[in-house]
Amino acid sequence: MSAFTIARIDLKRLAVRPFAWTLAGIALAMMAWQFLLGVSAFMHAQPTVPGATGGAGFTDNVIAPYLLNYVQLCLVIAPLVTMQALAGERGAQRLALLAAAGANATRIVLGKFLARLVFLWLLLIVVATLPLVLAPATHLDWGQFGAALIASALCVAALVAIGTACSAFTPEPALAAAAALLIGEALSLIDAGVRLTGGDTGWLGWLALHTHLAPALRGLVRSEDIVYFLIVIVLALALAVRRVDGDRERG
Amino acid sequence: MPSQPSVKPVSTPPLLELDHVSRRLGGREVLCELSFTLQRGEVLGLLGANGAGKSTTLAIIAGILQPSSGSVSVHGRAATEVGQHIGWVPENVPLWPELTVTEALDACGRLRGLVRETRKSAIARELSRLDLGDFAHRLCGQLSLGQQRRVGLAQALLHEPDLLVLDEPGNGLDPVQAAQLRGLIGKLAPGHGIILSSHDLAEVEAMCSRVVILHEGQVRCDTPLADIRGKLDAQFRAIANTQASAAA
Numbered sequence: 001m002s003a004f005t006i007a008r009i010d011l012k013r014l015a016v017r018p019f020a021w022t023l024a025g026i027a028l029a030m031m032a033w034q035f036l037l038g039v040s041a042f043m044h045a046q047p048t049v050p051g052a053t054g055g056a057g058f059t060d061n062v063i064a065p066y067l068l069n070y071v072q073l074c075l076v077i078a079p080l081v082t083m084q085a086l087a088g089e090r091g092a093q094r095l096a097l098l099a100a101a102g103a104n105a106t107r108i109v110l111g112k113f114l115a116r117l118v119f120l121w122l123l124l125i126v127v128a129t130l131p132l133v134l135a136p137a138t139h140l141d142w143g144q145f146g147a148a149l150i151a152s153a154l155c156v157a158a159l160v161a162i163g164t165a166c167s168a169f170t171p172e173p174a175l176a177a178a179a180a181l182l183i184g185e186a187l188s189l190i191d192a193g194v195r196l197t198g199g200d201t202g203w204l205g206w207l208a209l210h211t212h213l214a215p216a217l218r219g220l221v222r223s224e225d226i227v228y229f230l231i232v233i234v235l236a237l238a239l240a241v242r243r244v245d246g247d248r249e250r251g
Numbered sequence: 252m253p254s255q256p257s258v259k260p261v262s263t264p265p266l267l268e269l270d271h272v273s274r275r276l277g278g279r280e281v282l283c284e285l286s287f288t289l290q291r292g293e294v295l296g297l298l299g300a301n302g303a304g305k306s307t308t309l310a311i312i313a314g315i316l317q318p319s320s321g322s323v324s325v326h327g328r329a330a331t332e333v334g335q336h337i338g339w340v341p342e343n344v345p346l347w348p349e350l351t352v353t354e355a356l357d358a359c360g361r362l363r364g365l366v367r368e369t370r371k372s373a374i375a376r377e378l379s380r381l382d383l384g385d386f387a388h389r390l391c392g393q394l395s396l397g398q399q400r401r402v403g404l405a406q407a408l409l410h411e412p413d414l415l416v417l418d419e420p421g422n423g424l425d426p427v428q429a430a431q432l433r434g435l436i437g438k439l440a441p442g443h444g445i446i447l448s449s450h451d452l453a454e455v456e457a458m459c460s461r462v463v464i465l466h467e468g469q470v471r472c473d474t475p476l477a478d479i480r481g482k483l484d485a486q487f488r489a490i491a492n493t494q495a496s497a498a499a
Contacts, residue, residue, distance in 0.1 A: 097406075100315055100334065102335070
């Protein structure tokens, strides 16, 4: 049995839950509103932008902040989507059912992670197609758009991994959501104070999500940013696997 | 006439063997040196009061929990390696409430690695065997307790395991459903080894051919059902005496 089988079951369950659809509906409505606001601000700024062809364009002014908004929204959505992943399942003995069917802790955690990641990536795809409807009428920077999309996808994956890990460590889904929200916000705001004062953020800056997202939103994909997101994902999932594996000993 | 070479009888390992299985949890010994075997065709009842260690024993057999020491083997191999030979139904049947009965069975078949055609025929077989045809397209979350138990059994039987592990199968069932369960276990018994837990002697008497009595994590009695009455009286008297002297 592979992690994909578990992911498939969980995706099917997500697809029939009103909670997931409600969450997706609210997220898309908010993103559509953000997009309209962005386009409106861009249109109003048009006459005052000197040398419009050479300055910051549609991608910089509308798409990059728009995708950043989605990532910020995921700071809240990811904990809500992942809170039930392992916390609720353990109490209902559904993790035991998977274990009895021969799934080890790695496959269980990976399957749960993949299902939720696919859900939020599908949302990201829908969110990303909104600005594309204006592509024929604007000078879209496809490179910058692609870089921003990759970084957003990786950042969302990191948030889902953190949520999955929090869900593994507590039996209460609400507690898991609160912990994931706190960690996500902490990683997002850890260097905010130093950034506001304009000082050197140092290692605090390296820990912050924003540090690794901002270059990609400007069109620059750096290997150190990709490595950062991969480290967060692997670390969170490894902790979750360790915890689920320990359930066999703890009972 | 040349003498016939002496043929050594080949001893087949028992279907299930527990060898000095112990489990400690937080410094407390939940199970202590449990040893017993189960052969194909036997229905073994684990009897004991609440907290005697019945569910823990069954979870260890099913590979859900790890023993602190000792070993569990199925067909002579470690139970954790031969999950495909074990079907487990815990006391609270784990179902996916958002899925229909057919979808849940299909998911279980996938988890067990059954290919599409095998899965389809296995689902049809279990729906018919457990009389679940009328509920096939109903959500698991909308089923009654008895129906949920039957779906749990169907999940456990889908991959045709040799060993069935049932934790308190009669719990919460009405008399009609309990009678149906007894009939079903009677039908399954010849081709399987079945181990079930209960704290209801009448239920065990109706379903089992052998009884193991657990008390505070230890085997107090392992006997065929026919011998149970006299031994039970002695066992319960001994346990009652122990508890009385401890209280004094």
